[in-house]
Amino acid sequence: MEYASIINFLNKIGKIANLNDSELELLKTPQFIHQAELEVSGKKYPAYRVQHNNARGPFKGGIRYHPEVNLDEVKALAFWMSLKTATADIPLGGGKGGVTVNPKELSVEELEELSRAYVKAFYKVIGPQQDIPAPDVYTTPEMMAWMRDEYEKLIGEKAPGVITGKPIEAGGSLVRDIATALGGVYVLEEAIEKIGLEEKTVAIQGFGNAGMNAAKLLVERGFNVVAVSDSKGAVFDALGLDIEKLVKIKSETGSVINYNSEKISNKQLLELDVAILVPSALANVITVENAANVKAKIVLELANGPTTSGADDILHSSGILVLPDILANAGGVTVSYFEWVQNNEDNYWDAETVKSRLKEKMVSAFSQVWEKYSGSEHDFRTNTYVLAVKKILDAERARGNL
Numbered sequence: 001m002e003y004a005s006i007i008n009f010l011n012k013i014g015k016i017a018n019l020n021d022s023e024l025e026l027l028k029t030p031q032f033i034h035q036a037e038l039e040v041s042g043k044k045y046p047a048y049r050v051q052h053n054n055a056r057g058p059f060k061g062g063i064r065y066h067p068e069v070n071l072d073e074v075k076a077l078a079f080w081m082s083l084k085t086a087t088a089d090i091p092l093g094g095g096k097g098g099v100t101v102n103p104k105e106l107s108v109e110e111l112e113e114l115s116r117a118y119v120k121a122f123y124k125v126i127g128p129q130q131d132i133p134a135p136d137v138y139t140t141p142e143m144m145a146w147m148r149d150e151y152e153k154l155i156g157e158k159a160p161g162v163i164t165g166k167p168i169e170a171g172g173s174l175v176r177d178i179a180t181a182l183g184g185v186y187v188l189e190e191a192i193e194k195i196g197l198e199e200k201t202v203a204i205q206g207f208g209n210a211g212m213n214a215a216k217l218l219v220e221r222g223f224n225v226v227a228v229s230d231s232k233g234a235v236f237d238a239l240g241l242d243i244e245k246l247v248k249i250k251s252e253t254g255s256v257i258n259y260n261s262e263k264i265s266n267k268q269l270l271e272l273d274v275a276i277l278v279p280s281a282l283a284n285v286i287t288v289e290n291a292a293n294v295k296a297k298i299v300l301e302l303a304n305g306p307t308t309s310g311a312d313d314i315l316h317s318s319g320i321l322v323l324p325d326i327l328a329n330a331g332g333v334t335v336s337y338f339e340w341v342q343n344n345e346d347n348y349w350d351a352e353t354v355k356s357r358l359k360e361k362m363v364s365a366f367s368q369v370w371e372k373y374s375g376s377e378h379d380f381r382t383n384t385y386v387l388a389v390k391k392i393l394d395a396e397r398a399r400g401n402l
């Protein structure tokens with residue numbers, strides 16, 4: 001994923017929404033870029049925190065540990081967080097962090113050292129009213145607890161709201177663990193009702209936090225999940241996969257491919273004849289090369305940036321409804337916001353309260369875009385972006401910055 005493609009897309013949004021040069025410039029430029037090198041067991045790992053926009057509230061966004069993390073990618077992810085918090089109507093801005101590391105090669109002790117080193121490098125620029133990190137690809141609640149602990153040691157006081165996605169016993173919120181998937185399911189249910197889709201077959205690409213929980217939640221709701229994948233490959237069963245069994249196999253053997261059914265490639269999974277396709281792993285998996293072969297009626301983007309912009313046009317012209325990442329996966333940051341509110345109030349909600357407030361937020365976000373989209377010549381993603389950038393610019397204008 002390249003920041004340049006975001007700039008291109010923003011230029012298109014700028015024309016549709018009649019933005020002037022200073023508005024476009026503000027959206028294109030992250031407010032702060034912080035970089036460091038973290039040393040663990042004699043090895044050095046590049047680390048980033050990009051703070052894109054805080055007009056609507058403190059910067060907010062996860063930290064990713066992945067061998068391919070680079071500044072350009074973190075900038076793109078930070079930009080998307082600003083749009084995501086605006087889409088979800090939560091009073092937060094957008095930021096993102098990352099470390100270029102393969103966490104699978106580090107021991108638990110080294111991962112703890114790396115997480116603490118990240119906070120030591122950036123603690124002056126994060127904080128409950130400044131910038132609030134969270135988990136992302138290959139980072140876990142356990143790591144968030146280490147980071148909270150390190151931050152509090154450095155500043156010498158309690159600050160549970162410095163980071164979200166924490167385990168419950170370290171100040172986390174109920175439902176946060178499944179929030180990305182659950183928020184996506186709420187959006188999907190609304191979309192299904194609007195377009196009157198009756199088929200219930202689903203293919204899910206990726207079996208991490210988002211993909212695995214989406215599989216569980218969809219099966220509970222009567223959907224037929226026929227294919228899932230992870231980085232090692234995909235499994236398929238037209239009669240439906242046993243998700244409980246898959247979860248067990250993934251945790252015991254490290255991959256879903258050890259499940260006993262037909263093996264297919266990740267590429268084949270994306271092109272299956274299913275009603276709903278759920279990309280839930282990394283960016284740029286639906287591209288100009290395979291978009292014309294996608295047969296799903298709805299694409300629910302639980303990953304960030306799974307569809308390239310060229311592919312997006314192809315999907316739109318095939319009449320496929322793409323529920324874009326900044327809406328479809330906003331459930332994660334929405335419950336992160338709830339976690340932060342609970343931390344700030346020192347008052348904790350039960351699971352039903354979190355779920356019903358999440359549903360309210362997701363349905364409202366979907367409805368706002370749907371209303372715009374129904375009378376519009378542009379695709380659903382474009383309409384989502386136009387709404388989001390307007391909210392950010394309105395906040396900047398109200399502050400006198402435009």
Ligand code: GLU
Nearest residue numbers: 061062134136332333336
């Ligand atoms: N990493 C998640 C995302 O991309 C969650 C961010 C958060 O909770 O702050 O939306």
